[in-house]
Amino acid sequence: xxxxxxxxxxxxxxxxxxxxxxxxxxxxxxxxxxxxxxxxxxxxxxxxxxxxxxxxxxxxxxxxxxxxxxxxxxxxxxxxxxxxxxxxxxxxxxxxxxxxxxxxxxxxxxxxxxxxxxxxxxxxxxxxxxxxxxxxxxxxxxxxxxxxxxxxxxxxxxxxxxxxxxxxxxxxxxxxxxxxxxxxxxxxxxxxxxxxxxxxxxxxxxxxxxxxxxxxxxxxxxxxxxxxxxxxxxxxxxxxxxxxxxxxxxxxxxxxxxxxxxxxxxxxxxxxxxxxxxxxxxxxxxxxxxxxxxxxxxxxxxxxxxxxxxxxxxxxxxxxxxxxxxxxxxxxxxxxxxxx
Amino acid sequence: xxxxxxxxxxxxxxxxxxxxxxxxxxxxxxxxxxxxxxxxxxxxxxxxxxxxxxxxxxxxxxxxxxxxxxxxxxxxxxxxxxxxxxxxxxxxxxxxxxxxxxxxxxxxxxxxxxxxxxxxxxxxxxxxxxxxxxxxxxxxxxxxxxxxxxxxxxxxxxxxxxxxxxxxxxxxxxxxxxxxxxxxxxxxxxxxxxxxxxxxxxxxxxxxxxxxxxxxxxxxxxxxxxxxxxxxxxxxxxxxxxxxxxxxxxxxxxxxxxxxxxxxxxxxxxxxxxxxxxxxxxxxxxxxxxxxxxxxxxxxxxxxxxxxxxxxxxxxxxxxxxxxxxxxxxxxxxxxxxxx
DNA sequence: AACGTTACCGGAAACGTTGCCGGAAAAGCA
DNA sequence: TGCTTTTCCGGCAACGTTTCCGGTAACGTT
Numbered sequence: 131x132x133x134x135x136x137x138x139x140x141x142x143x144x145x146x147x148x149x150x151x152x153x154x155x156x157x158x159x160x161x162x163x164x165x166x167x168x169x170x171x172x173x174x175x176x177x178x179x180x181x182x183x184x185x186x187x188x189x190x191x192x193x194x195x196x197x198x199x200x201x202x203x204x205x206x207x208x209x210x211x212x213x214x215x216x217x218x219x220x221x222x223x224x225x226x227x228x229x230x231x232x233x234x235x236x237x238x239x240x241x242x243x244x245x246x247x248x249x250x251x252x253x254x255x256x257x258x259x260x261x262x263x264x265x266x267x268x269x270x271x272x273x274x275x276x277x278x279x280x281x282x283x284x285x286x287x288x289x290x291x292x293x294x295x296x297x298x299x300x301x302x303x304x305x306x307x308x309x310x311x312x313x314x315x316x317x318x319x320x321x322x323x324x325x326x327x328x329x330x331x332x333x334x335x336x337x338x339x340x341x342x343x344x345x346x347x348x349x350x351x352x353x354x355x356x357x358x359x360x361x362x363x364x365x366x367x368x369x370x371x372x373x374x375x376x377x378x379x380x381x382x383x384x385x386x387x388x389x390x391x392x393x394x395x396x397x398x399x400x401x402x403x404x405x406x407x408x409x410x411x412x413x414x415x416x417x418x419x420x421x422x423x424x425x426x427x428x429x430x431x432x433x434x435x436x437x438x439x440x441x442x443x444x445x446x447x448x449x450x451x452x453x454x455x456x457x458x459x460x461x462x463x464x465x466x467x468x469x470x
Numbered sequence: 471x472x473x474x475x476x477x478x479x480x481x482x483x484x485x486x487x488x489x490x491x492x493x494x495x496x497x498x499x500x501x502x503x504x505x506x507x508x509x510x511x512x513x514x515x516x517x518x519x520x521x522x523x524x525x526x527x528x529x530x531x532x533x534x535x536x537x538x539x540x541x542x543x544x545x546x547x548x549x550x551x552x553x554x555x556x557x558x559x560x561x562x563x564x565x566x567x568x569x570x571x572x573x574x575x576x577x578x579x580x581x582x583x584x585x586x587x588x589x590x591x592x593x594x595x596x597x598x599x600x601x602x603x604x605x606x607x608x609x610x611x612x613x614x615x616x617x618x619x620x621x622x623x624x625x626x627x628x629x630x631x632x633x634x635x636x637x638x639x640x641x642x643x644x645x646x647x648x649x650x651x652x653x654x655x656x657x658x659x660x661x662x663x664x665x666x667x668x669x670x671x672x673x674x675x676x677x678x679x680x681x682x683x684x685x686x687x688x689x690x691x692x693x694x695x696x697x698x699x700x701x702x703x704x705x706x707x708x709x710x711x712x713x714x715x716x717x718x719x720x721x722x723x724x725x726x727x728x729x730x731x732x733x734x735x736x737x738x739x740x741x742x743x744x745x746x747x748x749x750x751x752x753x754x755x756x757x758x759x760x761x762x763x764x765x766x767x768x769x770x771x772x773x774x775x776x777x778x779x780x781x782x783x784x785x786x787x788x789x790x791x792x793x794x795x796x797x798x799x800x801x802x803x804x805x806x807x808x809x810x
Numbered sequence: 811a812a813c814g815t816t817a818c819c820g821g822a823a824a825c826g827t828t829g830c831c832g833g834a835a836a837a838g839c840a
Numbered sequence: 841t842g843c844t845t846t847t848c849c850g851g852c853a854a855c856g857t858t859t860c861c862g863g864t865a866a867c868g869t870t
Contacts, residue, residue, distance in 0.1 A: 185856035418758020525826035
């Protein structure tokens with residue numbers, strides 16, 4: 131900013147009072163004459179005074195900024211979570227600083243440093259796909275940085291966690307496939323170092339077992355959130371003589387890749403192959419055919435994460451981490467067959 | 471943050487040098503002995519020292535933060551622009567603080583104040599749908615806040631602008647509809663106070679005129695970026711005896727609403743009605759049928775806006791605002807008929 | 811009339827940096 | 841040897857706030 135903004139000093143000079151008095155007026159403290167207070171507030175308004183939050187942050191050692199770091203920004207899931215975060219944060223007087231790791235551990239480390247350097251009051255974090263070393267995170271926590279994890283959770287890290295019941299969601303999805311007559315159900319799986327990947331796989335496995343279906347390891351494809359992998363593996367599955375009659379995808383991007391691949395093979399959904407996704411976004415409703423999916427309360431996840439973090443910030447040491455597991459529900463659309 | 475981070479003070483004490491010296495070492499300035507510099511850097515690394523950017527910002531009167539305010543966050547367009555912004559900004563050592571106006575003028579004003587209070591070095595702004603008074607923006611500019619506008623542009627505001635050639639894009643879209651045999655082309659229009667709305671309408675009108683098509687005012691529906699309006703107006707259009715055989719939508723959300731509405735009426739796209747959108751997102755490819763759309767260089771818009779802003783920040787008064795118009799291109803998919 | 815209360819206000823330090831200015835020691839030059 | 845220059849470093853003010861600690865004047869109480 132080129133021209134200088136007015137400060138409490140300018141106001142003090144003009145009104146012939148001390149800066150202490152101005153400060154008191156501005157954050158309506160006691161010990162001040164209503165008249166002088168009014169004069170100060172009037173002048174402040176007239177000068178369009180905006181407090182310098184940088185100075186306040188330095189003095190109070192609190193920025194009122196919460197950091198958010200997510201792996202990426204292009205698919206609808208994370209922006210929608212951030213929406214919820216921003217809502218809750220803004221209501222409580224916090225601002226939000228967002229960064230992406232780009233699914234890269236190095237960038238994640240670098241961004242974390244930047245966040246600490248910016249003295250964010252706390253951090254909401256979904257770790258990157260390739261993060262398998264947590265020292266940078268632990269180190270930040272040791273310094274006293276409150277962190278709330280969501281979506282991408284690892285058990286060994288302390289801190290509050292917000293997740294959905296991935297196991298239950300996957301179980302429901304696979305059970306629905308079974309009930310609509312599918313016999314060979316493949317899984318486009320996520321990374322196994324993340325609970326999200328493991329739990330969805332386990333839900334898949336247990337649903338099969340519960341219905342006395344054999345487990346075929348070769349139907350479990352390690353897509354691991356890698357772009358393009360789902361397409362390649364779907365291709366492989368479709369080319370097999372014993373090709374599956376259903377696909378359960380670990381998330382929406384994978385499901386959409388599969389969908390495109392299936393359509394390119396001129397196969398019909400759901401008649402030849404049923405497809406079910408774990409929904410990251412409302413727009414799974416708009417593909418063709420509209421996709422059956424496990425829906426997550428995305429917006430609520432964001433709000434909850436922000437609320438947990440802000441509680442931890444204000445309660446400090448008294449706060450003990452909480453893990454919240456939100457429920458999913460199955461939205462049946464037209465990429466799976468009708469219940470007979 | 472509960473426990474205190476190490477400061478240059480701690481380092482100075484331990485090494486028995488002054489804070490000035492530490493400061494010099496840390497921002498590798500001249501006038502320092504290589505040995506002492508190394509000792510300082512080593513200790514800094516060992517203590518995991520992170521500079522307090524708050525203090526630096528206060529001292530240097532520069533935050534290295536650029537603010538971004540957009541109307542909303544849920545559709546893919548703005549997140550993708552922000553992606554480009556963040557890329558360019560991070561490369562140049564800037565952090566990004568994002569806010570949404572929620573298409574509300576009041577929130578826009580409030581957020582702008584918060585941005586100024588946070589002393590962002592500059593702002594990238596897409597104004598809200600209902601912003602028809604620009605005093606808050608002008609006032610910020612008068613204070614010396616560099617602002618780059620994108621997507622939602624108004625002529626009367628000074629400052630750099632990044633936009634696409636809306637007129638040309640709309641013209642191409644409508645011409646394509648004409649060439650594929652459509653006779654009655656309706657337009658789901660945007661707000662006329664924004665150039666984006668006006669230019670797309672004008673492109674539509676001029677394309678019709680150029681092909682000697684009559685202008686039917688009743689085919690121009692003022693959806694104005696309002697959620698749900700496109701659906702209602704499409705409904706009205708479809709119920710008319712002289713229903714149109716093509717729809718040109720001002721943006722993707724409107725196009726998708728129209729698409730759903732058309733499908734609910736059991737009409738075929740593109741046989742009964744052609745549909746073409748102004749693309750905000752790659753996922754217009756995934757709807758059914760894949761949508762023909764005017765594509766914008768979304769990512770490049772973000773990068774360009776950020777680069778313009780950063781140039782303005784560093785050049786200060788010497789900088790004179792630039793307006794950049796990026797080209798669109800028509801992506802023909804299956805929501806319009808084949809060229810005969 | 812002397813004292814204690816209350817109501818209001820100013821001074822000054824502190825938050826963690828940066829950057830100017832000046833000074834001491836070491837090095838170069840005659 | 842005596843001088844100037846260079847090299848390196850410390851002191852200190854400043855950025856805009858908040859907050860503690862006192863102080864003054866007016867008021868009320870006996």
